[in-house]
Amino acid sequence: MRAPAPTRTPAPSPSASAPGPVDDVRLSPQALNRTLLRRQHLLERTGASVVEECRHLLGLQAQERLPPFLSLAARLSSFDPDDVTRGLEDRSLVRLLTMRGTVHLLAAEDVGLRAFTATVHEREIRASQNVGTARDVDRAAFLAALDEVLAGGPLPQRAIGAALAERFPDHPATRLGQLARSAAPLVQLPPRGTWRGAGGVVYDRADRWTGRPLDAPAPEDVVRRYLRAFGPATAADVTAWSAVTRLGPVVAAMGDLVVHEDEDGRTLYDVEGAPLAAGDEPAPVRLLGTYDNVWLSHARRDRVTAPGARDAWSGVNGASAMTLFVDGWLTGLWHVVEGRVVVLETLRDLTRAERDDLAEESARVEALLATR
Numbered sequence: 001m002r003a004p005a006p007t008r009t010p011a012p013s014p015s016a017s018a019p020g021p022v023d024d025v026r027l028s029p030q031a032l033n034r035t036l037l038r039r040q041h042l043l044e045r046t047g048a049s050v051v052e053e054c055r056h057l058l059g060l061q062a063q064e065r066l067p068p069f070l071s072l073a074a075r076l077s078s079f080d081p082d083d084v085t086r087g088l089e090d091r092s093l094v095r096l097l098t099m100r101g102t103v104h105l106l107a108a109e110d111v112g113l114r115a116f117t118a119t120v121h122e123r124e125i126r127a128s129q130n131v132g133t134a135r136d137v138d139r140a141a142f143l144a145a146l147d148e149v150l151a152g153g154p155l156p157q158r159a160i161g162a163a164l165a166e167r168f169p170d171h172p173a174t175r176l177g178q179l180a181r182s183a184a185p186l187v188q189l190p191p192r193g194t195w196r197g198a199g200g201v202v203y204d205r206a207d208r209w210t211g212r213p214l215d216a217p218a219p220e221d222v223v224r225r226y227l228r229a230f231g232p233a234t235a236a237d238v239t240a241w242s243a244v245t246r247l248g249p250v251v252a253a254m255g256d257l258v259v260h261e262d263e264d265g266r267t268l269y270d271v272e273g274a275p276l277a278a279g280d281e282p283a284p285v286r287l288l289g290t291y292d293n294v295w296l297s298h299a300r301r302d303r304v305t306a307p308g309a310r311d312a313w314s315g316v317n318g319a320s321a322m323t324l325f326v327d328g329w330l331t332g333l334w335h336v337v338e339g340r341v342v343v344l345e346t347l348r349d350l351t352r353a354e355r356d357d358l359a360e361e362s363a364r365v366e367a368l369l370a371t372r
Helices: 029-039 050-056 067-075 082-090 118-127 132-136 139-149 157-167 173-183 206-210 219-230 235-242 248-252 307-313 352-369
Strands: 022-027 093-097 103-107 186-188 202-205 257-262 267-271 286-288 322-326 329-337 340-346
Touching: 022 029, 029 219, 050 067, 050 082, 050 093, 050 103, 067 082, 067 286, 067 352, 082 093, 093 206, 118 173, 132 173, 139 157, 139 173, 157 173, 157 202, 186 206, 202 206, 219 235, 219 248, 219 267, 235 248, 286 352, 307 329, 322 340, 322 352, 340 352
Parallel strands: 022 257
Antiparallel strands: 093 103, 093 186, 186 202, 257 267, 286 322, 322 329, 329 340
C-alpha cells in the first residue's frame, strides 16, 4: 500500500505554450498522496470554521446524511456538528446539486457553482429515467411555471411536482418534480441535512434563500480553487471532480499556473506557491464517509487508492461501506452499528501503532455519533 519515495529526475523543458515553468522534480505517487492530504487538511486538522472549510474544499459531498459530518470531523481540530445545523438555518450553508450532479454542502457564497455545473445537470436531465419524457416540455415555460409555483415560498418536492402537473398534465407529477430539481437552482432547506433533524425534501430558489446572485464564477477561478484544495492536477482531474467537460483549453490558457510532472511524465498544473509534500510525512488514520471528495476528485482515482482497494469498496450500487484510510491510503471498510465504529475488513494487516491510531480515531468518531 505504501507508494515509492519521490524521485528527483530532470523533467523535459517546457513548450512555448506551457502556462509556466516545469518543475525539475517528478512527483512520486507518495508525494502526490501526501500533498493532497495536506491540502485537504487530512495530515493535520485545521482550526477553520465549518463555513471556511466548506469554502476551501468547494463543498462536501452530501448525498447521504452522515458523510459530510465525518468529512468535517476528520479535518477540523474542533468540530461541533450543530455548527452545520446552525449554518443551514442561518443560511451561511446550503445543500445544493452541483459537482457531478450530486448534493453538496456548500458555503452560501458558492451558490454560483450551480451555474458553473449547469451542463452537468442538463446531461442528467437527458439521461435520467426519473425525469423521463418530462424532459421534453418547453423549458422556458416550465421554468416560468416553477417560479409561479414557488412564488409563495418554499414547498416540498411532492407539492412542487403536483402543482406543475396541473400546468403540464401530460406528464406525471413525480417526473416533473425530478425535472425541477435538476433544471433550476433549488436548495434543500433545513431540517434536511441538519445533525439530528428529520424531514422530507423542501425546496426554495437558491438566490431567494441566500440573497446571493447565481452568476457562474469564471472557470479559471474555479480551477485555481480546485488546485489549492486538490492539486497538482490535470484538466481531466478537474472534470472528474466536477463532471464539467472541455476544461483542457481553459487550463492550458492560464498563464499564471506552474507545471509539475508525475512519474509517468504527465503534466500536472498547480497554483504558484501551493505547498508540496516530500512524501515521507506521517498520515494518521482517518474514518471517512462513503463518497468523500478526497478520492472522488481525480481521473485515475489513484491519489489515495490502489485498484485492489477500489474493487473492495465497490458494490452493486456503487459502494458497499464507508472508508478507512491508513498511512494515507484506502485500507479498509467500516460502518456504524448502534453508535459504534465497526471495521468490516482491512486490506492488509495493520501495525500495532496503526491499530492504536485506529482505536483513537474510532473513539473520536463515536464521540461525534453520541453528540445530541
